Every structure is written in C-alpha cells, then in structure tokens.
Amino acid sequence: MATQKVEKTKLDRIRSLAKAPMDDYYVPGHRTCAGCGPAINYRMVAKAAGKDTIFVGPTGCMYVANTSYLCVPWAVPWIHAQITNGGGIGSGISAAYEARIRKGKYHGTFPNVIVMAGDGGSADIGLQSLSGAMYRNHDLLFIAYDNEAYANTGIQVSPTTPYGARTTFTPPGPVVPEGKKLWPKDLAKLVVGGHPSVKYVATASIGYPIDLMNKVRKALNVEGAAFMHIHAPCPKGWGFPANKTIEIARLAVQTGMWTMWEFENGEYKLNIEPKKLKPVSQYLEVQDRFNHLTTEHKAKIQNFVNQKLATLGIKVPVEAVTA
C-alpha cells in the first residue's frame, strides 16, 4: 500500500539471551494459567518488538486472560479485535499510519503493527481476515500463536489441533476411538502458497527464544506484510505439568511434530534440523490429550510426520517406535 517511504527503525539481531533487551512491554499482572505457552510467547515477541509497537488482540486466551476488569498488561498500545477480524483491524491501523504520516497529520515514526491471534483467530474463523491483510501487503506482522485448540472456551478442537487429540469437542469413545479424526491445517504453508506479496514467513517455537525473537525482528524489518506461526504449548489444554511447557515445546521440534523454517526471498530455509529425530510417541505419551491412542494411531501420526518432513526436505532417521 505504501506510496511513500516512511521512516522506521530497523531492529538489530539478538545474539544471546543475556544480550536480549531487559525491557518488557508485556508485563506481569494478567490471569493466564501457570506455565502458559502463549503468555511466554507474548513476552518474547513484545521484548523483541520494543516500544514503538501497537498490538492487535483478537478474541482468544490472550484477550480473555490478559484483559480483566478493564486492565491490560501491555506497556504499548493494544486494541481488541473480534476473533474474526485481527487482519482487518491490523490493516486499518497500518493504513491509517500510511495516510496520516504522508499527509502530515502524524509526526512520528511508522509503528510496528503486530496482530497476535490464536489458532482459531488465524487458521479458522479469522482466516479470511488474515488472508486479506497478507494479500493487500499492509505493513504489519500477523502472528498465529498456536496452542492447538480453542483453549479459552474450554479446549475445543481447532483446525490446528493434531490428529488424535482429545478436546471437549472431539472426545474419544467406542465409535470414535481416536478423538480428532482430521489432519491439521498447515497455516504457514497456506500463507506462503497463496500470497505472493508476502516477503517473510516463519515458524517458531517458544522452546527456542533467540530464534523466535530474531524472527520477530526480521519480520518487522520487512516492509509490507509478514507472517509467523508460533508453537505455544498449553498445559491445561494438552494435559502436562505447568513446569514442563518449554520441555514440551522442544520435544515437539525434536520429534518433528513441529518444524522450524523461514520463507524469505522466495526460498525455504530450515532453521533447526535435528541430526536424529525422536519418535513421535515420546511426545504423545507425555500429554493427557493423547493418552487414549492405540499403537496404530501413533503409527499413523508417525507416518504423517515423516511425510510432512519429507516435503520440507528433512530426511533424518527416526528412532524405532517402541510399543
């Protein structure tokens, strides 16, 4: 949309955790669960983006648990969006700054506009709004923080919920032994595949904070639309202890259940390519949501993961699955 270049501070690469900014713009005082993956994600994203940022928060956990009694835990501007229209609200903020700066109605730098949507607000009911913002190439970063369910409303299935997961809308039973029967949408691929103007797309995980924060910075330094899909485990929804969030996040990457890549200048780049993958059963067996699965179900998931990895060019040996 930009017809005139607007001044914007470029963000530097963060070399290590010790050298990450001390300042936080997502601050304590909210009501997220102990060990909440999306809250950890929010803190890292806000830290990486810095103070010249405006967040858009579609309805989801990061709306409901963060903003109670008219309070917000952001030290930067934030606006609620409906679960349907994060991309639209973000587009409008970006368009407003384009126009107001160009017309001399605003004197300041072009802000980082970040839409922080859950998997429902991005892959499901918010998909059209996301796609519209990417297609029109507004200067903004759309982040899907993925806890693989509608968690705020009580853990209902979403398009990114893995096959075989128990949710309150996919309970396993004698007729439906596996719980969720469908394979998840690959949102990041959907964005790359259908939106030629988007220059930067990345997946990330809260288990790898330096990688995550630097991807946020890269995405914000791009002029135009950028997208990130961030894996953010949910202790309550997935059924694991609150002190295991980061461990579970890393295990997802180590088993190939989550992959870490960037799409930049028309090319895919793998960021974390394990030398040897752990079997998916190691990931499945430490979460209550998968505890009803049979060996056959787990084998189907392993097969799905192997195929997904092959499309990304990952061909590393997987340890034998032990029943």
Added chain:
Amino acid sequence: MGTKKFLTGLGATATAVKMADVDVITSFPIRPYTGVMMILSQMVANGELDAEFVHADGEHAQLSICHGASAAGARTFTGSSGVGVTYAFETYSPISGGRCPVQMLIADRTLDPPGDFGSEHTDALGCRDQGWIMGWAETPQEVFDNTLIYYRIGEDPRVRLPQFNCHDGYFVSHIPGEVAIPEQSQVDEFLPPYQPVHPLDPQNPVGHGPQIFPDQGPALEAMRHNAMMAAMPVIEEAIDDFGRIFGRKYVPFVEEFMTDDADFAFFINGAHAHTARYAIKHLREKGVKVGLVKIRFIRPWPTDALQENLSKFKAVGVIETNSSFGVARGGGILTAEVCASLYDAAQKPLIASFMGGLGGEPITLNEFFFIAEKLNKIAESGKIEKPVYWLGFEE
C-alpha cells in the same frame, strides 16, 4: 461562491467525502452503493484525493479496517447496501463501543430473499440499536450536506460515535439532482481535521476494548447511551453552524411540510417524502387538510420533537418502507417508535401504519391518495378500523 452540479446521491457523497479530506476508505462491491467507491477510487487514482483506498475482503472487513484506522486516528469512510450491511453486523457494536467515528454510507437495498436490488430500509434499520448515529437523506443535496454534518457530529468530543449516513438505493443513489458544491474553505471551517481523543499511538500507550466483568457493564453501557443523548444538542449546533456557513438551513430533527391547519399527516423517512410532497400539493388543491412530517434522525430518536410535532394532528399515517415481522402492532419498525414517543403526550393522534415501497417498489401518487383517504376517515370518525394497511393489497 461555490458551484452547482447535477449529481446522483452517490456522486454527492463522493464529492463530500473528498472535501472532508478522508484518510482511509474501504470498499467492497454490492449494488447500489458501489458507484460511490468507483468515483472515489478514480479520485484517488487522479491524485484529487489523498487517501488509502483499501480493497476489503468483504463488508465485515470494510468495517474492521475502518475500525482499526479510526482507532489509529484516521478519518474513515465506507459503505454498503442490503445483505452487505448485515454481513458486517458483528463489527457495529465494537466500533461504537470503541467510540470510533467511522462514517458508513448505506444506500438501501432489500435484504434477501429474494435477490432484489430495490430500496427498502430494513438493511439499515436492522442495525439501529448498535450505537450509531442514523438518518436518511431525501435528495442528493441533502446527501452531500449530511455527509459533512455526520462527520461533524460523530467526531465531536462530546459524542464520538460512528454514523450510518443513509439514503434510498436508486431513488436517491442513482437519480441526479442539483447539488450546490461549496468552497473548500467553507468545508474546512465547518469540519476541522479529526482530533482523536485516545488514538493508538506508541507515544501515549492506551488499551482499547479490554474485557470487563458484569459489574462494570452498566457504567460502560450508560456512557454509550449518554454519548448518544449528548448528540442531540450537538446536532442542533451543527445544523445551526451549517446554515450559517453554507446558507442552507435544515430543521435538526423533524421537518414539516404544509402542516398548517392540517388534520392529519404522513410520517416518513427517506426518498418517498419526495412523492409525498407532490401528493400533498394535489390534495391541498382539493381542500384536503394533509401535511408531511419527515424525520431526519432515527438515532438519536427525537422523542420530544416528535411529541411536539405530532400531537397537533388528529391522525398520523406512518409510511413503513421496512419490515419487522411480528413487531408490536404488526406494522413496521417506525410505528412502534412513533407510538412509544407519544405515549406520554397529553394529546395524541390516532396512528395507522402503511406498509409501502417494499422490495424497492415506488410508492405512487395514487397510493398516497389512498393513504390520505384512510387517514381522513380516521380523523373524521376518531376511530381506527385497521392499524396496518399493506399498500396494493387493500380495498
């Protein structure tokens, strides 16, 4: 001073939007409002208007983008018709609750089914309770003027509410009429640049729309109600100021036509007032004591002004170009509100509803004569035979 042009309602809207120096415009095609976006996109392409012209992915997105842009301090414009208006329904309350003075043109279109391009007011009236200023224009001139007046009212720091700037599809949107185009300096005097109160700006962080718990609900809803009520005196001020600067003097809320010594009146909003005026001139020549009452704002609803205006008649016929199936009294949306307005009045007229112009059919002169005949009978007899007449289906 200024020029005169023949413009359609859509042309008049686009000209006013340009002179209002709007920053962000969002489009999506649906008849009949679409033409305004064709004109505005050409103005942007020609460099006559400096605005971000955003091709939204549907009406819901049009309103969402305007919400974000308005929250970030931009003056915004959008529009729609018919099912496009209802498709965006979710967004209306968050925009008014966020106190974002977005302006939306509604060029009325009948809702589906069946697919029909004709004007009917149900699309806009269905959104009447969402906290938006709302009213109808009768002519392209009134459309032009309302566009500026609505921004002025909605952006007033005492109000800060979005506006549905409505006019009938085709009858107003597509039929040209003479429009006096003022000087830019007059517009600038009447409508200074938008000064947002709490914009999304990293230089002064604020949060828009956090969750509340039920105990905070009453206060917040009262604030939105108070803002709508505060619009009443602001409308009067704006209309006064408009008359002073542009030389066209409107009545703020309730316009009367040939009501001196009238026994009964047509009560109407929108384009059909035009035909009603002709009908009244004819009837007056025959000695029928009939007048017209045209309501200019549906929200805020001018209860006091209506009591004053309508109390003097023996009978009032509410012309309903909308449907509200199962509504109180079985008429349309306006009848229920007119009756409620008069409930406390010491003296009140008898009221009948006339369902007309549905699906966008014109209300003909003969139909207005029919309405007059029924109202005359009510006025003379002091009795209502039927509370609701469906024009074209009656003996």
